Amino acid sequence: QTLQMDQVNLQAKEFVPQFLEVFKGSSGKQEEEALRILKKWNHIDSVDEAAPLIFNVWMKKIGDVLLKEEIPEETLNLFNGRRSAVDELLRRGLDGKPGPWIVDGGGLEQVLAKSLQQTLTELEETQGKDMADWEWGNYHQVRFNHPLSSVTPLNYLFNSGGGVPIGGSSVTVQAAAFLDDGTVNHGGSWRFVIDLADMNQGYHLVGPGQSGNVKSEWYDDQLDDWAEGTYHKTVMNEPKGDKLTLKPSK
Known part of the structure; x- marks a missing residue:
């Protein structure tokens, strides 16, 4: 049971310490607060913490910064291995061997800074200005939509309760992949x-x-x-x- 509900984010465990090194002494006030939250994080995607929200959205924004301007959206939507490709680009950049994607993005620090700023801007709009109030579960929620819930007015009868906050993510053993709006669309x-x-x-x-x-x-x-x-x-x-x-x- 513990294994099936394991919410440890190994991706965060790998990248967060290295991201913090890249930003050492070179970020603004808002970014510093976010980085402090990430520094204290235990890398568990818990529903009631801000860190998993910041990190998971940040990783998506990194992919956007690297790929969105260069690849047409209709083509990018077919790129099912996008997350793994971005992870590998980051590994090479952090190892001092940035490829053309990161170089063309202005270098690793610029890519991380731009994507972090986009992350914080988006989250401030949806979660409020106070990061102390941000929680992964406010964004990351599951909805078991009945086939008839897409039909008006049956949507008021089927699954009218809305979303339920859930921990984990797309990279945890407790599988909980999610859409851009935070809706969980995959799991056991x-x-x-x-x-x-x-x-x-x-x-x-x-x-x-x-x-x-x-x-x-x-x-x-x-x-x-x-x-x-x-x-x-x-x-x-x-x-x-x-x-x-x-x-x-x-």
Whole structure:
């Protein structure tokens, strides 16, 4: 269960200390505050912290600064390996071997500074001016949209509760990739843990619930538990309910 809910961001663990070195003594007041938050961060994408919000949006903005002006948007949308490519460009730049993408962007420090400024400008508009109030979960939220929720006025009946804050990200074991607006669009919809020495007992999480019927008590009863990692114990050898016997007609 702990493994499935692991929110450690190894990408941040790799890059944040190196980014801090690049910015040593060369940033403005707003940037300094953001860098102080990142310096104290334990690299866990927790819902109630500002650091994962700053870092994850920053990494996206770095890709924008490097690629958006050079590659048409319709082509860039087909670039599924974009994040990995940006990571590798950063590694080479931090190793003192910047390629043409970083050189043409004005050098590594300029690329990082420009993307960080874009990050803070965007977050200030959406989260407010006080970074102390910023939280990853205010931006990073999951919505289990029912197919009928896209039809007006059925959207008021299906999933009317809105988004639920969730930790993790696209690079954590607890998979929670997200769109540009922070909506989580990828993850483990069903989590299951069982001891193979005792197959009669297991632990489950099914988001948002086991039923697709909006009137069912099991429609979204596991939504908060799924987001928080509170597993449900299931006993296999003690079935409950009515027995239905189907007999062929004579």
